[in-house]
Amino acid sequence: MKPFLRFLKSYPALQIIAALLIGFSLLSPYFLTSGNFEAMLGANAVVLIAAIGMTVVFLAGGIDLSISTVISASAVISGLVMAQTDSVAAGAVTAVVVGLGFGALNGVLIGYFRLTPFITTMATQLIARGIAFVLSQGIAVKGTPYWMLDFGFMSWLGIPAVTLVALVLVILSVIAMSQTTWGRHVMLVGSNDEAARHAGINTRFIEFSVYLFAGGMAGAAGFIAIANLGNAIPGVGDTLLLIIIGAVVLGGTGMTGGEGSVERTVLGVAILAILTNGLNLLGIPFYDQLIIQGVLIFLGTYLAMRLGSRGKS
Amino acid sequence: MTRTIRDLMSRQKWVAIALATIVLAGVLSVVSPVFLTVSNFQAILVQSSVTAIMAIGMTYIILTAGIDISVGAILFVTSALFAQLYMDTESYLLAFTVTIVCATLLGALNGLLIVKFKISPLITTLATYSIYRGAAIHLTGAQNIPVPREMGFLGNGRILGLPVPILILLIVTIIGIYILNRTRLGVYTRAIGNSERSATETNLPVNKVLIAVYGFSGLVTGIAALILLARVGGLQSGIGIGIEFTVIAAVILGGTKLSGGSGTVVGSVIGAVFLVLIDNGLNLLNASPYIYDIVRGSVLLAAVAIDRYSAVRQKASLEAQRAERMGFGGPHRAAQ
Numbered sequence: 335m336k337p338f339l340r341f342l343k344s345y346p347a348l349q350i351i352a353a354l355l356i357g358f359s360l361l362s363p364y365f366l367t368s369g370n371f372e373a374m375l376g377a378n379a380v381v382l383i384a385a386i387g388m389t390v391v392f393l394a395g396g397i398d399l400s401i402s403t404v405i406s407a408s409a410v411i412s413g414l415v416m417a418q419t420d421s422v423a424a425g426a427v428t429a430v431v432v433g434l435g436f437g438a439l440n441g442v443l444i445g446y447f448r449l450t451p452f453i454t455t456m457a458t459q460l461i462a463r464g465i466a467f468v469l470s471q472g473i474a475v476k477g478t479p480y481w482m483l484d485f486g487f488m489s490w491l492g493i494p495a496v497t498l499v500a501l502v503l504v505i506l507s508v509i510a511m512s513q514t515t516w517g518r519h520v521m522l523v524g525s526n527d528e529a530a531r532h533a534g535i536n537t538r539f540i541e542f543s544v545y546l547f548a549g550g551m552a553g554a555a556g557f558i559a560i561a562n563l564g565n566a567i568p569g570v571g572d573t574l575l576l577i578i579i580g581a582v583v584l585g586g587t588g589m590t591g592g593e594g595s596v597e598r599t600v601l602g603v604a605i606l607a608i609l610t611n612g613l614n615l616l617g618i619p620f621y622d623q624l625i626i627q628g629v630l631i632f633l634g635t636y637l638a639m640r641l642g643s644r645g646k647s
Numbered sequence: 648m649t650r651t652i653r654d655l656m657s658r659q660k661w662v663a664i665a666l667a668t669i670v671l672a673g674v675l676s677v678v679s680p681v682f683l684t685v686s687n688f689q690a691i692l693v694q695s696s697v698t699a700i701m702a703i704g705m706t707y708i709i710l711t712a713g714i715d716i717s718v719g720a721i722l723f724v725t726s727a728l729f730a731q732l733y734m735d736t737e738s739y740l741l742a743f744t745v746t747i748v749c750a751t752l753l754g755a756l757n758g759l760l761i762v763k764f765k766i767s768p769l770i771t772t773l774a775t776y777s778i779y780r781g782a783a784i785h786l787t788g789a790q791n792i793p794v795p796r797e798m799g800f801l802g803n804g805r806i807l808g809l810p811v812p813i814l815i816l817l818i819v820t821i822i823g824i825y826i827l828n829r830t831r832l833g834v835y836t837r838a839i840g841n842s843e844r845s846a847t848e849t850n851l852p853v854n855k856v857l858i859a860v861y862g863f864s865g866l867v868t869g870i871a872a873l874i875l876l877a878r879v880g881g882l883q884s885g886i887g888i889g890i891e892f893t894v895i896a897a898v899i900l901g902g903t904k905l906s907g908g909s910g911t912v913v914g915s916v917i918g919a920v921f922l923v924l925i926d927n928g929l930n931l932l933n934a935s936p937y938i939y940d941i942v943r944g945s946v947l948l949a950a951v952a953i954d955r956y957s958a959v960r961q962k963a964s965l966e967a968q969r970a971e972r973m974g975f976g977g978p979h980r981a982a983q
């Protein structure tokens with residue numbers, strides 16, 4: 335029992351999740367049903383994939399504001415390619431390549447030209463949104479292949495296919511962060527840039543690579559967004575920025591770098607997912623949900639920070 | 648001549664954006680004959696007044712090395728508050744006072760949360776962004792509320808031939824410059840941005856200054872909200888969405904450093920005007936409205952890249968000078 339309690343204590347997000355699960359199961363009879371959980375999992379695959387990318391950027395001490403609209407841009411371009419070729423594979427590759435392209439742009443400007451991450455990604459955020467709207471003329475892209483629509487509805491053991499894709503990406507990212515030299519270097523650069531450079535780490539390349547990684551994830555998220563919605567919608571990612579950053583910080587990954595993990599972000603995404611789902615079931619209007627989300631993000635961050643600093647001292 | 652301009656530009660960052668604005672205005676006046684008229688000029692200033700006024704507050708915040716993502720939500724919540732209060736009480740005095748006071752308090756609340764909980768300004772204001780926006784829609788029930796016609800005076804009226812928004816912008820700019828350069832608050836603001844640690848160690852009232860700075864930003868955002876309401880004619884649910892990025896872009900274009908300590912109020916105002924000029928130009932070219940974002944983003948990228956390049960060059964030339972003075976032989980000596 336004791337190790338379990340210690341485990342719970344080191345992940346405050348788990349306590350919040352437990353409280354939310356118990357609370358909502360008592361308040362709504364529809365909450366604890368397999369259908370509801372399947373819907374919840376499917377609806378949050380996009381945010382989960384995008385949040386992985388944001389986590390890795392945070393861990394390296396940066397920030398990527400463009401992730402949200404890169405989701406939109408890669409969804410639109412992927413949708414256009416699928417409408418032309420009727421090939422889902424071509425669409426998936428296109429989405430990821432577009433995301434990698436934006437990531438590489440961010441990475442070169444921030445890693446090699448030493449521009450400030452905040453402004454650089456704010457600018458590419460605008461550019462990606464513009465591209466998404468120009469190419470789609472501001473409306474949903476028509477002509478999604480049937481197989482893609484099927485893919486959006488597929489599920490296995492009650493887990494939607496889109497969520498499985500997200501989980502595979504989570505597992506690969508966890509392995510990359512904890513088992514590879516690259517992952518260790520990312521953490522080092524995030525916790526102490528100067529020391530990392532003196533230790534002979536190519537910090538510029540590491541910074542470049544985290545934005546490239548985040549871009550690739552945003553691209554994959556864009557593809558999954560088409561599967562979820564049935565169409566590529568040019569504004570699909572725009573409103574997700576708050577939720578993505580919120581999920582990452584709620585999980586306990588700080589913006590100062592070097593502290594946190596992809597696993598924690600999964601918990602952060604889960605908190606916001608359960609909260610939104612439960613509040614919807616209870617009929618709470620979206621604007622009150624915005625207030626609750628804001629308060630939770632703030633308090634969650636504070637809690638994670640307090641526990642983190644106590645663990646250190 | 649070029650040397651003096653370059654000297655001036657390196658010391659006074661806003662000169663660069665001023666020159667860029669003049670060049671862009673020159674190009675636009677060649678493209679379109681209507682551009683170079685007093686009325687078009689006034690229209691551009693009126694159009695930029697809301698973001699320019701908000702940018703003045705944001706300049707202070709960025710000077711302290713902070714950021715406020717919630718300004719768009721403050722703009723929206725104060726607009727909602729004014730519209731709702733006026734509809735309920737029909738008293739201008741009450742509605743104006745409560746709106747301005749609330750705007751200031753909401754800004755100050757950001758500052759208070761940041762100093763008390765020590766969470767980064769970005770995350771704090773991201774959270775309050777969500778809270779303020781939700782509160783505003785809660786308050787008005789997501790309806791559009793018209794404001795009375797006399798209110799239009801704030802948006803379209805004139806005093807001594809000058810449009811009221813321009814007049815208000817002028818007053819806020821002068822106050823902004825005065826506080827920053829002539830008062831202790833202004834000096835402390837820069838000091839905190841240069842190094843919060845040394846500011847704390849020299850016993851500056853860091854927390855009070857930060858709360859005041861975020862409160863000031865809230866105050867001017869409240870003023871901007873009144874102008875916006877008057878110009879738009881009523882409360883609309885889209886007010887303020889995404890405006891925080893335009894405001895930050897104006898401040899950065901104006902030469903203020905995101906890392907704090909260095910920047911000017913004038914630069915931010917010119918930055919806001921510059922952004923409207925770009926829209927104006929794209930409009931003259933009949934460009935698709937969707938292209939605006941791409942151009943804005945590219946301009947912002949170009950601005951930070953140029954700034955970075957000039958900083959690197961300046962540093963290199965400084966080092967060369969120092970090396971020469973110390974007799975190590977800079978590049979000049981080597982050439983001889």
